[in-house]
Amino acid sequence: MDNRTQSGPILNGLPSQVPDIDPEETDEWLDSLDALIDEGGRSRARYVMLRMLERSRQRQIGVPSLTATDYVNTIGPENEPWFPGDEEVERRYRSWNRWNAAMIVHRAQRPGIEVGGHISTYASSATLYEVGLNHFFRGKDHPGGGDHIFYQGHASPGMYARAFLEGRMSADELDGFRQQQSHFIDGRPAGLPSYPHPRQLPHFWEHPTVSMGIGPMNAITQAQFDKYLLNRGIKDTSQQQTWAFLGDGELDEPESRGMLHVAAYEELDNLNFVINCNLQRLDGPVRGNGKIIQELEAFFRGAGWNVIKVIWGREWDELLAKDRDGALVNIMNETPDGDYQTYKGESGGFIRDNFFGRDPRTKALVEDYSDERIWRLKRGGHDYRKVFAAYKSAFEHTGQPTVILVKTVKGYSLGPHFEARNATHQMKKMTVDDLKLARDHFQIPISDKQLEDDPKLPPYYHPGEDAPEIKYLQERRAALGGYSPERRSTHIDLKLPGDKAYEVGKRGSGKQEIATTMGFVRILKDLMRDKEFGKRFVPIIPDEARTFGMDSFFPTAKIYNPHGQNYVSVDRDLFLAYKEATDGQLLHVGINEAGATAALTAAGTSYATHGEPMIPFYIFYSMFGFQRTGDFFWAAGDQMARGFVLGATAGRTTLVAEGLQHGDGHSPLLASTYPSVVSYDPAYGYEIAHIVRDGLERMYGPDDGRDPDVLYYITLYNEPMVQPAEPEGLDVDGVLRGMYRLASGPDNGGPKVQLLASGVAVPWILEAQRMLDEDWGVSADVWSVTSWSELRREALECDDERLTNPEAEPRVPFVTAQMAEAEGPVIATSDYMRAVPDQIRQYVPNHFTSLGTDGYAISDTRPAARRYYLVDSASVVTQALISLADTGVIPIEKAAEAARKYELDDVRAGTTGSTEGASA
């Protein structure tokens, strides 16, 4: 059967259901094509077809763009812009940068130090950075506000080397690479961190990138957040751009590609990805059998991005112009990356034989070329003008984000031991011969003797600040608004909300039963009403607003959408109608916890990146927080993000029956592993009110001696209960530092125990207190432990102090002091695994046991689940009696009696907790 009339769902790219209204005309067109192929050949026909496609797109007839184009530069030589700089001068100091960057790593390999580092990544990308730094990337003093640059982590020596030429870093500082604490300058540690870590070099690095995949996503949300600030009228960010430098290997991370659709949908034309396609990752080729540039082109274009390929240097232009019948392009298209890599590890002669030699027509093209000239046919990423043309086009492109795919050589210019070698990523030391070769290549005025005398410590090179090259470099940066990278964080005085804003939390819920989630939402709502401060809140929700009772925010705060709402909302007549708006305040990122955490980072660092403090409140299913997106939180901590993180539907047994993948019995433990996360597990609304207030004061108020660059993690529950009003004379200091006595035991003359619990478990121990009194004549004090981990942290500090000064009077940990007068054994419980309360174990002088929900969550009612894990009130009572027996106060038979009385071995006998409020 003729191909053309064959039936099928898709034929020749056309859905079969589109009717052919004029088959004769169609046939004429197809016949013309046949004739073209027969007479002009396949290459010619292909060319004409591509032109037809191009024209049909120009005429807007709805033909989708091709996802892949030939393996050539997107911008042809005829479309290259005029280059405004002095290429020769820029080349000279680029070479010095390359040398110095390599020396930073090489010198850090000196005996006794040997701390590692990466040479080849920057070697492949120096041109990419230098074109940007000399002509595009705007600094903080630029009237437009400056750009956000995500520097590739493993290229960090290149940024340090440039700071050296700029006079921002001394040679001594460079020698402190990767010796942050042990390299002293002027009596103080002054070493440099391995990679871009703002927390560890806060005046320099702005965006952490080195955990692969985090940078791309954070760059997207940075660009998104810039538009959010603009659309909400908070800051004019219209001139600011985000540039992210990424590795081609890094693009294998799902996170790297996971949010491309958001950038396209939101039309983030303020965003540029530059992907350094050196065809290699750590171990070897990225796509040895394929072509990473082609793959990425199709992927990004399919996602709706503007794609610019920079593959060949200017030396190829002449050859391509002569390639009349497309033989050269054909070979370019067909050669796999593995071979391209091998060519760069070989020689001009090898390339002549194995690349050009594959077709007599291409062989003829280079007939007059010497092997040396063939070797000098460069890749586009090492051609300054090609890169400039791509950046300019990206810079000016509107309506879409742009990705620039640049082909480079890993280890470029470092000689045959480094260039394109599979092991190059890990190579740190250079031999004397390598050093001499590189020195010659870079034209560095250092003698053979200098290199031979001490090959472990070859000198850095700086021509002095008066050298014309350095003057030129400084002028370029001054014209662009100052150095990059640079991070600035100056305190901005904000008028914080007063007492009134927190009243709703402190008054309790009267007779109404509400969960702490609702208690929190009421506080947030009142805070957002604050005239001055309210606009700074950025609620971030990954599609769970209804679950947390936050749909009430929809009509007033509105959901941010740069395109507004261009449809008639199905629930427009409802009081709580779904409302999207260009100036919406809620960042609703869809079901996308990683994107939400990235948005938290952009909003939570706005105080530094934009000098506009914004206050993110990121609320999510606690199970899908630190566990799912832990590395994003780690990067947020590195970038010194501030804000609030709300782990809602918390607890292993409290989120009724959702089971194994929802029941969170460990997030406070995970949170405690983040040094800049302050984690709380509050029981009641009034505790939340104090914690939120304290967080706002610490992060956004005047300096109070505490680190303001923290995130507050607060767990919230969905179990309805009466929220008590704040007790008279509440120990607020205790609430904030981690524990306070909520209820003293009755004066029944019986033995004493101390019951400790956090969050939703506090009512369990209040019930246990009553049962111990009524059934066993035991007097129990009840403590609400708002933060096990803050108690531990403070205690650890005391231990550390002691270690370096053993003779001094030791500081007593807060938890130890709180328990000093507390009599009897301690029983600690929570809706989490035992390791959560056990954090304070060694600092409590009393006999200590804990109950917990260790194990995977199950689907069941709250009372059944709490009995199953043996954390319910009856379990607490029985454990209290066991502890009293173990400390010799009562006989063990009492405990056995209790276990029988409460039928502890029968899950169906549990009664602790309500069965209501499956959602908040």
Ligand SMILES: Cc1ncc(C[n+]2csc(CCOP(=O)(O)OP(=O)(O)O)c2C)c(N)n1
């Ligand atoms: C999440 C994560 N996994 C692994 C690494 C270790 N690692 C560092 S660099 C690298 C290879 C990078 O290759 P590519 O992205 O192509 O960068 P290039 O150095 O080639 O420019 C790897 C695997 C990392 N930093 N982060």
Ligand SMILES: [Mg+2]
């Ligand atoms: Mg690579």
